[in-house]
Amino acid sequence: MAKNVCVITEFRDGKFRRVSFEVASEGRRIADALGTQLSAIVIGSGVTEKALELGSYGVETVYVADEPALEQYLTETYVTVTAAIIKQCDPGVVILPASVNGKDLGARLAARLQVGLAQDCVEIQVDIGTIKAKWPIFAGKCFAWSSWTEGTIPFISCRPNVMDCLIPEEAKTPQVEMIQVPLPEARSRVQRVDLDTSGKIELTEANIIISGGRGMKEASNYAMLEDLAGLLGAAVGASRAAVDSGWRPHSDQVGQTGKVVNPNLYIAVGISGAIQHLAGMGSSKFIAAVNKDGDAPIFSKADYGIVDDLFQFIPVFTEEVRKYKASCS
């Protein structure tokens, strides 16, 4: 049997981040294609019991490192623990999230273990037992396929919100291997963690995003988008022009120098659609655009276009959404 597929999960605030289930599901698919087993790595503090949840995603063995010192992600400690587990688990493929921490961990692991890593992948294929992975390059204007040379372990990080989360019919209890690794004397430390407790939906995890651009004219006009977002359970994003103008914080910026998002629906409001912006949202499943300039490049990417003044259209649209939502309840 081929060597097992190993996925690295991400745990925060007492639970798995959703992307953990995405990589587990993708790992299951790859393991089936290779005819092998699926294992998972769970690192954190107080994670052991929760680790069993991975059984319902087809994970057969979980390697758990559970201790208070691992509560927060820190590159130096996490890479040491992960590398030690990978040596013990001896996988043929490693799949991890291309989340903020996952990308950092993956790159450092690749250097430590001397393996090749493909980051931010949106597709993995198994071609007669050989792994190939694809990721967007040049702001999404092109895609690269990579292969690994004989005898090296493919390491692949997956872009969040892209891989399908599958739930097998029958949940099985995975075998648990508790791992204790001597932690290195770290020269860096987490000074503090400030989590956003406003209940705002994180852009990279949102199913629906409404973004405003230069056409919004001023910061206070975003209240209109917040209203609509509230109705749709959406997150509010912004273009670089809006962030550069100081209307929205950088954490809201979607684009090449901002966040890369993959919602089911992206509504671009008053955004022209510069390459800089398309790089961050071009792979959204559906795109709707509202812009009074019918020649704006955003319309070439949009599934649905509204050529109209956003200040007139958005309130009317919000009202229609409200009526529709009322009719559903």
Add this chain to the structure above:
Amino acid sequence: MNIVVMLKQTPDTESVIRIASNGKSIVADDLKWIINPYDEFALEAALRLKETHGGKVTLVSYGPQRVVEAIRTALAMGADDAVLIDDPLLAEGDLLSAVRGMAAAVKELSPDIICCGARAIDYDQAQRGAMMAEFLGWPHLALAVSLESDGVKVTIKRPIEGGIVTLEASLPALVTFGGSHSIWNPRYASLPGIMKAKKKPLATKSLTDLGLNPAEFGGNAAKILITALEPPPQRPSGRIINGDLDLEGKARELVRALHEEARVI
């Protein structure tokens, strides 16, 4: 403070990207090249460190002679000198070997801090900084949107999904930079800066010059290789919800389409 900035030259964001006839690289002839924007943020942060603590800023880059243009621009912004590793084996190999090459150049410089973009906007692999830190055995503070240093330690703010983490490391350390133009506001090269840049030292080195064994580099030593490029999937052409409808009509039709066709609301 002895500061190194890892600098990559990338095609301009707006460039039209065409796949070369070999199917696995891009047509590079008519591209406009720039400093990778994230490396420009790193350079700006490095120049501010130098203004506060004194010392010098050395650029370390790799690539063919066209990269000299990006290096001269960075020197004109205020960097002091530069090392360019120009060796065709680095272009044939993988990222791991390119960073191993750069690590050899960096070790000769014994920096206190290395600043590097968190990503490069060409192949977007976000690996250089983390790999360099590993080769040096240094802490890596990733994706900084702010930077403070008293000369002994360095503190950054790092945005994660749904929050901000404040990280601290003792020097020497490597910092990768995220954020945006609005955060870092990188300076422009001044005219006197451009004149001075022409005379600033730029050393071009091969792998052999750095005491490395060429047999350990290039395509044969690569763990991972790009085997094919493909254009992005064509989006089915969209439709403009048309002008015959009044505002309410358009709004109603968009709600209907999003619900019935796209099934996203």
